[in-house]
Amino acid sequence: MKNLIFMLFLLASSQLFAAPDDQTQIRALLAGQQQxxxxxxxxxxxAGYWHSPQLRFASGGEVTFGWQQTLDRYRSHYRDKAAMGRLQFDIREVHLYGDHAVVFGHWQLYRQKDQPQGLFTLLLAKLDGNWYITADHTSSAG
Incomplete structure (x- = not known):
C-alpha cells in the first residue's frame, strides 16, 4: 500500500512539474507567431500550426481545413506588411490536458487606418515533443 501511495505521489508530482514547461512552450510558440x-x-x-490537411481554422463565418489552405487564406487577406500591421496577443488562459491544451486569448492588429481586434480559442496537441495548433477559432469584435 505504501508503494502504491508513493507511486501515485510521484505521478502527481511529475504532472505538476511538467505543466509549467508545457505552458512555457505554448506561450513561446505564440510569442514566436507574434514576432x-x-x-x-x-x-x-x-510554423506554429499543425502541418496537416486536418488543421481546422474558423474565422469570419468560414471554416478552412488544411495547413496550406489556411496559409493561402492568410495570404489572400493580408497581402502586404501594411495589411498585416503589428499584432499583439494577450494570452488569457492556458489549460493543459495531458498532451493537449486549450488557449483562450485576445488579439489586436495595429494598422495605419484601423485597429481590428477580437478573441481566439486554440486547440493544441503535443506531437513528437512539440506543441502545434490543431484548431483555431478566431473572432473579430468589429
Missing part, C-alpha cells in the same frame, strides 16, 4: 507576423513573415507565423 513572425510583425516581421511580415506568414510562413514563420504558420
Amino acid at each position: 513572425a507576423w510583425n516581421r511580415g513573415d506568414l510562413d514563420g507565423f504558420m
Whole structure:
C-alpha cells in the first residue's frame, strides 16, 4: 500500500512539474507567431500550426481545413506588411490536458487606418515533443 501511495505521489508530482514547461512552450510558440507576423513573415507565423490537411481554422463565418489552405487564406487577406500591421496577443488562459491544451486569448492588429481586434480559442496537441495548433477559432469584435 505504501508503494502504491508513493507511486501515485510521484505521478502527481511529475504532472505538476511538467505543466509549467508545457505552458512555457505554448506561450513561446505564440510569442514566436507574434514576432513572425510583425516581421511580415506568414510562413514563420504558420510554423506554429499543425502541418496537416486536418488543421481546422474558423474565422469570419468560414471554416478552412488544411495547413496550406489556411496559409493561402492568410495570404489572400493580408497581402502586404501594411495589411498585416503589428499584432499583439494577450494570452488569457492556458489549460493543459495531458498532451493537449486549450488557449483562450485576445488579439489586436495595429494598422495605419484601423485597429481590428477580437478573441481566439486554440486547440493544441503535443506531437513528437512539440506543441502545434490543431484548431483555431478566431473572432473579430468589429
